[in-house]
Amino acid sequence: MKYVRDTTGRFQQRPHYEPAELDRECETIITGFLKDLYGKVEYPVVTDDLTKLIERDAQDLDLYADLSHYGADVEGVTEFQPNHKPRVSISKELMENDRRANRLRTTMTHEYGHVKFHAYLWDVEPPSPDLLRRVPNGNKIICKRETMIDAAQTDWMEWQAGYICGAILMPKTSVVRICREYAEAHGLYGAVSLQTTHGHALMAQVVSTFAVSDDAARVRLLKLNPRPAPPTG
């Protein structure tokens, strides 16, 4: 990680991560957490454990928040408080609808990304009372559905939280192993294109292994773009 100028104007400096760094850190976080809980690591990370993970590092987690006043497409909000742990709110729409179970998991993990990787920035550069008067939500990250998994790199905080979300729910080592085993089992050489029948089957395997949405699996596979080793022997 290195510091670069924050062109969004929110902070003087902001952290820049290479994807490989986030993959490493996130895998360390989730495997360490699961080992502490169970003495072993198994996927999918169950939703209750995502709750425990957030509660460990945040001051408060509200899974039944009414976020409608932020806009119809807002599904998660993290509020930062200098020298205190952040507060996380998740839209009750996700909790109350079983068909949105995967989106709930995605949103919780995305907000956790803000908690774990961004809270310290507010300690370093707390918003001034003047800024909070002008921008009343200046101490919050308000996250919309469409940037939960993937955002433009210019929106660095959302991009990082989206990447972290994928890297915690679908740790790189396991995804790469699934891709390699799939390719070996089917005699494929090189990266599996997601447009093909094999690509769809691979994506389905990632969806069921990690209990994520099709979209989350597709974005993660595209980002990792693992190139299986050529068959040996």
Ligand SMILES: [Zn+2]
């Ligand atoms: Zn966000």
